[in-house]
Amino acid sequence: MTWLTVAGADVTVELHDREPMLSGLFRSGYAYRVGCKRGGCGICKVDLVEGAVDYPVTVSDEVLAPDERAAGVCLSCRAVPVTDSVIRLREDDRLRCVAPFLAAAVRGGSSGNSSVQKGKD
């Protein structure tokens, strides 16, 4: 299990095994600018500040160019963090909490809190 933190938003969510960033954030009650959610449009790009990701599903080089990928740009709908990771949304985007009760439940309900989680409470 890994933890994903959105820098600047002070939000950390727990990701399921092999779960992409986008899925984990939306499941936890958050939203940000996304498009197809299937790796085709590039609208969901974020920057990886810390950590490492894997792409279990093939993504097109036209959508995420190899040099972008090397520079830490992630296609958040397809990128699966393999270690605890920190991302930053694009400058003109921001993380919104669309379901506060869900976000609270996710925060309060997880067992085996990691240090990231404890640090927040």
Added chain:
Amino acid sequence: MGVMRLGYVHTRVTDLEESRKHYVDTLGMRVVAEEPGKLFLKAWDEYDHHSVVLEEGGVGLVKLGYKCRTPDDIAAFENRIQSFGAVTERMSKGENLSVGDGIRVVLPSEHVLELYSEIDVVGTETGSLNPDPFPRHLVGVGVPRIDHTLVTCEDPATLERFFAECLDFKPSERVVTGLDRDADLIGSWMFCTNTPHDIAFIKGPNGKLHHFAYWLNDWNEIRHAGDLFAMDDVSVDVGPTRHGITRGETIYFFDPSGNRNEVFSGGYITYPDFPTITWTPDQLAKGIFYISRELNERFTTVLT
């Protein structure tokens, strides 16, 4: 007669097997042929060999095929297209599986269009002798046929002029920046059959696909498709709702590579003397999504 209909849509997909699940198990198309890295698919009420080609590697549109009545029509179109100033080349039988001779055109919008008049006719799944109204064992949505495409281009006015002057398409609906003579064209919905549109284009980058659509019979079938999308975890963009433009009912959704598909029903009938409908920008949101009257940003930004 000239151009009879949208015959095939050839798109790129990142993963052929994931795409097979979507187009076959969820939408209900049938695989009619396979080549390495390619699937040829057909819907049950189509009688030509295939209507969708999926090619592994990347995303977005490879080309569109429109079926013409005769080789003479194609020869006449070729002349008109060349004097319009677009690039054409001859394509010969066998370059596309099952498709005969024709021409390949690079549109002013950089999309590739193929015009052909021959393709193997394999028949619908209900046949043409005392047919039942639908095949008994449809899978998933059970789409009967493809219906239209929407692509983006930098210069909709030129593309509209191309389809009108070279291929005899007519605009059913147009979105303009204003009602005065020198207003710009933002989008055009054009027909060669009796439907509201066989192709449409809106302002945006050249060469990109906005969506291609499948026909469904009515609003209930649209809702049923939506239920199946939920069951199969299909990424849904918008809907079910109605378009103001074309009056059609719709769900926009994405295939596993992020190419946008649509299920579309309703709309009106068109004839060559159909009076073109005009939309102004202040009503565009209503034109696109009639019920919510709000454009989401994905409508203009998510393209493949």
